[in-house]
Amino acid sequence: MHKFIAISILFILLLSCNERTVHSEYQATKGNSWSKNDTIKFSFSELDTVIPYDMFINIRNDNTFPYSNLFLITELTYPNGESVRDTLEYEMALPDGQWLGKGYGSIKENKLWYRENIVFPDTGVYTLLLSHAMRKNGSVDGVVDLSGIVDVGFEIEKSK
Numbered sequence: 001m002h003k004f005i006a007i008s009i010l011f012i013l014l015l016s017c018n019e020r021t022v023h024s025e026y027q028a029t030k031g032n033s034w035s036k037n038d039t040i041k042f043s044f045s046e047l048d049t050v051i052p053y054d055m056f057i058n059i060r061n062d063n064t065f066p067y068s069n070l071f072l073i074t075e076l077t078y079p080n081g082e083s084v085r086d087t088l089e090y091e092m093a094l095p096d097g098q099w100l101g102k103g104y105g106s107i108k109e110n111k112l113w114y115r116e117n118i119v120f121p122d123t124g125v126y127t128l129l130l131s132h133a134m135r136k137n138g139s140v141d142g143v144v145d146l147s148g149i150v151d152v153g154f155e156i157e158k159s160k
Contacts, residue, residue, distance in 0.1 A: 020160075022047065024058075026153035032062060034149040036142050039131045042154050045079075047120045051158060055115040057130065058153035061092065061099070062106045065148025068093040071133040074114065079124025087133060088114075107150060117159050128154055 023044050030038075047053065059070065070090045077083040090112045093099050101108035120126060130152055134143040 020157040021155060022053070022158060023156040024153065025155075026058065026060075026151045028151050029149050032064065032148060032150050034132055034146040034152065036132065036134075036144050036146070039129050040152045042128045042130075043125050044128075044156065045123070045125045047126075047156070049121055049123060050119070052117040052119050053115075054113075054157045054159050055118060056155045056157070057088075057090075057112045057114045058151075058155055059090075059092075059101075059110045059112065059149065060103075060107055060151040060153075061101075061110070061148045062108075062150055063099075063148070065092065065146075067134065068095070068097070071135075073131045073133050075127075075129040076115075077127040077129075078120075079122045079126065088112075111155070114154070130154070 025042055025044075027040050027042075057072065057074070068091065070092050072088045072090070073085070074088060075083050075085045090110065091100060092110060099108045101110035103109050132143070132146050132149070134146050135141070136143065
Protein backbone atom coordinates (compact mmCIF):
# COMPACT_ATOMS: atom_id res chain seq x y z
CA MET A 1 0.00 0.00 0.00
CA HIS A 2 2.82 2.42 0.90
CA LYS A 3 4.49 1.69 -2.44
CA PHE A 4 1.26 2.59 -4.30
CA ILE A 5 0.98 5.91 -2.43
CA ALA A 6 4.63 6.77 -3.10
CA ILE A 7 4.27 5.99 -6.82
CA SER A 8 1.06 8.05 -7.00
CA ILE A 9 2.72 11.07 -5.36
CA LEU A 10 5.73 10.79 -7.69
CA PHE A 11 3.43 10.58 -10.73
CA ILE A 12 1.50 13.69 -9.66
CA LEU A 13 4.72 15.63 -9.06
CA LEU A 14 6.06 14.69 -12.49
CA LEU A 15 2.85 15.77 -14.20
CA SER A 16 2.78 19.10 -12.37
CA CYS A 17 6.32 20.13 -13.40
CA ASN A 18 6.87 22.32 -16.42
CA GLU A 19 10.16 21.32 -18.03
CA ARG A 20 10.50 24.74 -19.70
CA THR A 21 10.31 26.74 -16.45
CA VAL A 22 13.78 27.50 -15.07
CA HIS A 23 12.82 30.09 -12.41
CA SER A 24 9.55 31.13 -10.80
CA GLU A 25 9.09 33.36 -7.76
CA TYR A 26 6.31 35.33 -6.07
CA GLN A 27 6.06 37.98 -3.38
CA ALA A 28 2.83 38.67 -1.52
CA THR A 29 1.64 42.24 -1.12
CA LYS A 30 0.73 43.64 2.28
CA GLY A 31 -3.00 43.36 2.90
CA ASN A 32 -3.77 42.65 -0.79
CA SER A 33 -2.68 46.17 -1.67
CA TRP A 34 0.39 47.25 -3.63
CA SER A 35 1.82 50.55 -2.40
CA LYS A 36 3.13 53.02 -4.96
CA ASN A 37 6.33 53.23 -2.90
CA ASP A 38 6.78 49.45 -2.68
CA THR A 39 9.16 48.36 -5.44
CA ILE A 40 9.24 44.58 -5.65
CA LYS A 41 12.70 43.15 -6.22
CA PHE A 42 13.65 39.78 -7.67
CA SER A 43 17.19 38.52 -8.18
CA PHE A 44 18.28 35.52 -10.23
CA SER A 45 21.44 33.97 -11.65
CA GLU A 46 22.91 30.76 -13.01
CA LEU A 47 21.20 30.86 -16.40
CA ASP A 48 22.71 29.47 -19.56
CA THR A 49 24.43 32.37 -21.35
CA VAL A 50 23.68 31.06 -24.85
CA ILE A 51 20.07 29.85 -25.02
CA PRO A 52 17.09 32.23 -25.34
CA TYR A 53 14.46 32.57 -22.62
CA ASP A 54 10.98 34.06 -22.30
CA MET A 55 10.19 36.18 -19.24
CA PHE A 56 6.76 36.74 -17.74
CA ILE A 57 5.34 38.93 -15.00
CA ASN A 58 2.73 37.08 -12.96
CA ILE A 59 0.00 39.03 -11.19
CA ARG A 60 -2.62 37.54 -8.89
CA ASN A 61 -5.58 39.85 -8.32
CA ASP A 62 -8.88 39.54 -6.52
CA ASN A 63 -12.29 41.12 -7.12
CA THR A 64 -11.33 44.32 -5.29
CA PHE A 65 -8.94 45.35 -8.11
CA PRO A 66 -10.73 48.48 -9.37
CA TYR A 67 -9.32 48.79 -12.91
CA SER A 68 -9.47 46.98 -16.24
CA ASN A 69 -5.79 47.51 -17.00
CA LEU A 70 -2.48 47.65 -15.16
CA PHE A 71 0.51 49.92 -15.77
CA LEU A 72 3.88 48.67 -14.55
CA ILE A 73 7.38 50.10 -14.49
CA THR A 74 10.07 47.46 -14.88
CA GLU A 75 13.81 47.70 -14.58
CA LEU A 76 16.06 44.78 -15.50
CA THR A 77 19.66 45.22 -14.31
CA TYR A 78 22.45 43.09 -15.76
CA PRO A 79 25.51 41.91 -13.79
CA ASN A 80 27.66 44.50 -15.58
CA GLY A 81 25.49 47.35 -14.21
CA GLU A 82 23.55 48.10 -17.41
CA SER A 83 19.81 48.36 -16.99
CA VAL A 84 16.74 48.50 -19.19
CA ARG A 85 13.66 50.36 -17.94
CA ASP A 86 10.17 50.02 -19.44
CA THR A 87 6.66 51.26 -18.78
CA LEU A 88 4.18 48.54 -19.72
CA GLU A 89 0.40 48.31 -19.94
CA TYR A 90 -1.53 45.06 -19.52
CA GLU A 91 -5.24 44.38 -19.97
CA MET A 92 -6.70 42.74 -16.86
CA ALA A 93 -10.42 42.63 -17.72
CA LEU A 94 -12.70 42.57 -20.74
CA PRO A 95 -14.89 45.63 -21.49
CA ASP A 96 -17.85 43.90 -19.80
CA GLY A 97 -15.83 43.57 -16.57
CA GLN A 98 -15.02 39.87 -16.85
CA TRP A 99 -11.56 39.18 -15.43
CA LEU A 100 -8.84 37.82 -17.66
CA GLY A 101 -6.43 35.23 -16.35
CA LYS A 102 -6.82 31.78 -14.89
CA GLY A 103 -8.32 30.65 -11.64
CA TYR A 104 -11.54 29.80 -9.92
CA GLY A 105 -13.18 31.84 -7.24
CA SER A 106 -12.17 35.38 -6.41
CA ILE A 107 -8.45 35.21 -7.35
CA LYS A 108 -7.22 35.31 -10.95
CA GLU A 109 -3.65 34.79 -12.09
CA ASN A 110 -2.38 36.62 -15.14
CA LYS A 111 0.80 35.49 -16.88
CA LEU A 112 1.92 38.62 -18.72
CA TRP A 113 4.61 38.69 -21.42
CA TYR A 114 7.64 40.72 -20.40
CA ARG A 115 10.55 39.68 -22.66
CA GLU A 116 10.63 37.20 -25.53
CA ASN A 117 13.74 35.34 -26.72
CA ILE A 118 16.03 37.19 -24.32
CA VAL A 119 19.57 35.91 -23.90
CA PHE A 120 21.37 36.56 -20.62
CA PRO A 121 24.92 36.98 -21.96
CA ASP A 122 26.73 37.59 -18.67
CA THR A 123 27.21 35.33 -15.69
CA GLY A 124 26.28 36.82 -12.35
CA VAL A 125 23.23 38.22 -10.62
CA TYR A 126 20.41 39.87 -12.58
CA THR A 127 17.85 42.03 -10.79
CA LEU A 128 14.26 42.75 -11.83
CA LEU A 129 12.44 45.66 -10.14
CA LEU A 130 8.66 46.01 -10.49
CA SER A 131 6.44 48.88 -9.41
CA HIS A 132 2.97 49.95 -10.46
CA ALA A 133 2.28 53.22 -12.23
CA MET A 134 -1.51 53.48 -11.88
CA ARG A 135 -3.33 56.80 -12.05
CA LYS A 136 -6.98 57.74 -12.05
CA ASN A 137 -8.24 59.44 -15.22
CA GLY A 138 -7.54 63.16 -15.07
CA SER A 139 -5.22 62.87 -12.08
CA VAL A 140 -1.52 63.69 -12.15
CA ASP A 141 -0.77 61.97 -8.86
CA GLY A 142 -0.49 58.21 -8.92
CA VAL A 143 -2.66 55.79 -6.98
CA VAL A 144 -0.93 55.42 -3.60
CA ASP A 145 -2.34 52.02 -2.61
CA LEU A 146 -3.46 49.76 -5.44
CA SER A 147 -6.03 47.42 -3.92
CA GLY A 148 -6.75 43.95 -5.20
CA ILE A 149 -3.18 42.88 -6.03
CA VAL A 150 -2.54 39.75 -3.97
CA ASP A 151 0.83 38.53 -5.32
CA VAL A 152 3.44 39.77 -7.79
CA GLY A 153 5.82 37.35 -9.42
CA PHE A 154 7.94 36.58 -12.39
CA GLU A 155 8.85 33.50 -14.36
CA ILE A 156 11.61 32.53 -16.76
CA GLU A 157 11.07 29.76 -19.30
CA LYS A 158 13.23 28.30 -22.03
CA SER A 159 12.00 29.65 -25.38
CA LYS A 160 10.24 27.19 -27.68
